[in-house]
Amino acid sequence: MQDIINSPNCLCRDCSHIWYMPEPPKAARCPDCNSPRLKYHPELSILSTAHIDCDSFYATVEKRDDPSLMDKPVIVGGGQRGVVSAACYVARMYGVRSAMPMFKAKQLCPDLVVIRPNMTKYSKVGKEIRKMMHDITPMVEPISIDEAFLDLSGTEKLHKAYPAQTLSKFIKRIENEVGVTASVGLSHNKFLAKIASDLEKPKGFAVIGKEETMDFLGDKPVTMIWGVGKALAKTLHHDGIEKIYQLRTYEKFDLMGRYGSMGKRLYHFCRGEDDRSVSVGSETKSISNETTFNTDISDYQTLENTLWKLCDNVSQRMKKQNLAARTVVLKLKTKDFKQITRNRTLIDPTMLAEQLFRVGKQLLKNETDGRAFRLLGIGGAELVEGDLADPIDLADPDGQKRAKIENTMDLLRDKLGNDAIIKGRSLK
Amino acid sequence: MKITIERAALLKALNHVQSVVERRNTIPILSNVLMQAQDGGLSLTATDMDIAIVDKVEATVNEAGSTTAPAHTLYDIVKKLPDGAQVNLSTNGDQLELVAGRSQFTLQTLPQDDFPVMTGGDMPTGFALTSSEAKLLIDKTRFAISTEETRYYLNGIYMHVAEGSDTLRAVATDGHRLARVEFPAPDGAAGMPGVIIPRKAVQELRKLIDETDGDISVNLSDTKIKFEAGATVLTSKLIDGTFPDYERVIPQGNDKIMSLDTRSFAEAVDRVSTIATEKMRAVKMAMDSGVVTLSASSQDSGTAVEEISVDYANDRIEIGFNSRYLLDIAQQIESGSAQFIMADPSSPTIVQDAEDKSALYVLMPMRV
Numbered sequence: 001m002q003d004i005i006n007s008p009n010c011l012c013r014d015c016s017h018i019w020y021m022p023e024p025p026k027a028a029r030c031p032d033c034n035s036p037r038l039k040y041h042p043e044l045s046i047l048s049t050a051h052i053d054c055d056s057f058y059a060t061v062e063k064r065d066d067p068s069l070m071d072k073p074v075i076v077g078g079g080q081r082g083v084v085s086a087a088c089y090v091a092r093m094y095g096v097r098s099a100m101p102m103f104k105a106k107q108l109c110p111d112l113v114v115i116r117p118n119m120t121k122y123s124k125v126g127k128e129i130r131k132m133m134h135d136i137t138p139m140v141e142p143i144s145i146d147e148a149f150l151d152l153s154g155t156e157k158l159h160k161a162y163p164a165q166t167l168s169k170f171i172k173r174i175e176n177e178v179g180v181t182a183s184v185g186l187s188h189n190k191f192l193a194k195i196a197s198d199l200e201k202p203k204g205f206a207v208i209g210k211e212e213t214m215d216f217l218g219d220k221p222v223t224m225i226w227g228v229g230k231a232l233a234k235t236l237h238h239d240g241i242e243k244i245y246q247l248r249t250y251e252k253f254d255l256m257g258r259y260g261s262m263g264k265r266l267y268h269f270c271r272g273e274d275d276r277s278v279s280v281g282s283e284t285k286s287i288s289n290e291t292t293f294n295t296d297i298s299d300y301q302t303l304e305n306t307l308w309k310l311c312d313n314v315s316q317r318m319k320k321q322n323l324a325a326r327t328v329v330l331k332l333k334t335k336d337f338k339q340i341t342r343n344r345t346l347i348d349p350t351m352l353a354e355q356l357f358r359v360g361k362q363l364l365k366n367e368t369d370g371r372a373f374r375l376l377g378i379g380g381a382e383l384v385e386g387d388l389a390d391p392i393d394l395a396d397p398d399g400q401k402r403a404k405i406e407n408t409m410d411l412l413r414d415k416l417g418n419d420a421i422i423k424g425r426s427l428k
Numbered sequence: 429m430k431i432t433i434e435r436a437a438l439l440k441a442l443n444h445v446q447s448v449v450e451r452r453n454t455i456p457i458l459s460n461v462l463m464q465a466q467d468g469g470l471s472l473t474a475t476d477m478d479i480a481i482v483d484k485v486e487a488t489v490n491e492a493g494s495t496t497a498p499a500h501t502l503y504d505i506v507k508k509l510p511d512g513a514q515v516n517l518s519t520n521g522d523q524l525e526l527v528a529g530r531s532q533f534t535l536q537t538l539p540q541d542d543f544p545v546m547t548g549g550d551m552p553t554g555f556a557l558t559s560s561e562a563k564l565l566i567d568k569t570r571f572a573i574s575t576e577e578t579r580y581y582l583n584g585i586y587m588h589v590a591e592g593s594d595t596l597r598a599v600a601t602d603g604h605r606l607a608r609v610e611f612p613a614p615d616g617a618a619g620m621p622g623v624i625i626p627r628k629a630v631q632e633l634r635k636l637i638d639e640t641d642g643d644i645s646v647n648l649s650d651t652k653i654k655f656e657a658g659a660t661v662l663t664s665k666l667i668d669g670t671f672p673d674y675e676r677v678i679p680q681g682n683d684k685i686m687s688l689d690t691r692s693f694a695e696a697v698d699r700v701s702t703i704a705t706e707k708m709r710a711v712k713m714a715m716d717s718g719v720v721t722l723s724a725s726s727q728d729s730g731t732a733v734e735e736i737s738v739d740y741a742n743d744r745i746e747i748g749f750n751s752r753y754l755l756d757i758a759q760q761i762e763s764g765s766a767q768f769i770m771a772d773p774s775s776p777t778i779v780q781d782a783e784d785k786s787a788l789y790v791l792m793p794m795r796v
Contacts, residue, residue, distance in 0.1 A: 344578065347576055347602070347603050347604070348603070359578075362578060387795060388795055391774065391792055391793075391795070392677070392774075392775065392776060392792055393603045393792075394601050394602075394603050394604065394605065394606045394674070394677045394776065394790060394792060395574070395579060395582050395601045395602065395603040395606075395672050395674075395677075396603065396672060397672055397673050397674070397676040397677050
């Protein structure tokens, strides 16, 4: 560990000047630019693992493009009944949250401006930001379109700056050049960096040092641990575990016995330990698409029609990335919000919409027993190189013909646009 | 019921029937074997509702009657009895008493009326197969039966009379390989419906064939099939599905022919594939004039290369195959010489016995 005595511990969020202060600043200002936005942390100069998360990304992009929306409560989401994909911070003041059903958001905030998502735009902006991340370090692990882990260790000489400074400059840059804001979490591992980025949103810059890790985590709820979802939280609650410190009383052996492989993670995470490194080029793990219906649907045929459109979309994305799926995953949500997922592993990986659809149909048929569904999704998992996709299947003499038709359609679509040719069933 | 029976005869019959009985049964009576004694014989029946096997053995019947008793337990007991023992079986209320020498067992029974009887129904087609024909039918194809549950119609051997020819054919495929065997159709087979015989029935039948020298009589309808070998009768439901039009996937225009020594090829594949991992079993075959180079590589364990001399006089090509599939096929080729008929690295390859064309194998290459 580097010597942190007398190392710079105070950062100006505006001009990225960094200097040493003998004690935490009270109403201090930056000696260089006189800004009051300072970040003080004793370990500021030695931490280098960061998590960057854009602030209500989709909504921010929409506001950027239409300044009249700036002070209005804006959400991005689909249709009458879909869910909120992103809620701006004005909307959040009303209690609107992302992933909340749309009708509930409208109840909370009748003046809500609802914008249909424009994924092409967001993905373009996301890529611009990604590119700027790569300008500061090659060690970028994207998590989604608008968030990523960065490992800035060893970049001090290159940038002639501490990682904290580099990050602060980076945030300024995307604010100025892209027009979106983001929050930074800086710590000594990914687990804590991710937690930190969420602490001071929006426009946050939160630091969790080694020294304070144990104390910081202790009284936090177990749900803060990555991987502890509703189900596991319920199990833990049942076992009398609510807070992270309570986990520390158990041996690794006990936790693994109780919670399986997750137990090991709990054991380390509750102590703030995480040895996962920032992995570059983290592959796509699955490609999927889902939709929430305006009204609950129980009719098989109606579901099947939607399924085809979803398969077509998933297949197009797989083809674009030259990936093929070994497993097809069907996802359904019943009207009482119970989620059902069904997997089927294929004999050979596929990237064909027809193949996804054929398998998806079978899985769907098994589930449509009169229950009404609010959501339907299909995805490909266990992705492999596209070259391995769809070899000749000796037990499916028509398979090659179907593949040829689809490939021809794809060529036409490439040339003339997506609507140039579609299957009749898309019109249903 | 009160009978006396030779331990060896009872064991043999129980052996035939007990293998149909699933180890775990949700319906208790299906764990039992039905025993019916009359007219100097004991008939034993076991079923899993898809297959039923009935075996008849000679016995001294002192009192006719019937009952059902746990099949596996009964089998295990009889197996452990000393050779040459005389077994006395008698019912007593809802119990079965088994006495042999100084051993005595009491088993719980279930009423025979609850035992599901599988009726054969009307079976319009009937013919006889010699035991070697029946063996051929199964051995040359069953390794290619699919285990994929979704395509249930591939979980068996498709038996039918080929259109336009007078041959009886058996075909199995799992999508990666296909095996087809044919021989002149026996009398009575003409006009039979194409049937898919489920894997389990195939396995049970194969066991029976080993113990019979005589003909196997086959009777079938489009829903059921019945095999009779000696004193044993196996009745099975057929798979209700349509077998794919396999003829269309058998390549016609492959022109690169390679002949090789079956034994040395199989040994080389076996050696080279030691390197291949469980996940990637690919072996690359590089064909060049007069020689094929087999190679495998895995990131974890290393690489392997072996050359064998072959009869090949065409352009150099490289094709990858699943080593296990190659070995499965090589095992079925009895003569010394096997023939590969290839097109390119992404199209199906035909493999045949150079001297016996009754069986044909189609193999999909793997990308390596």
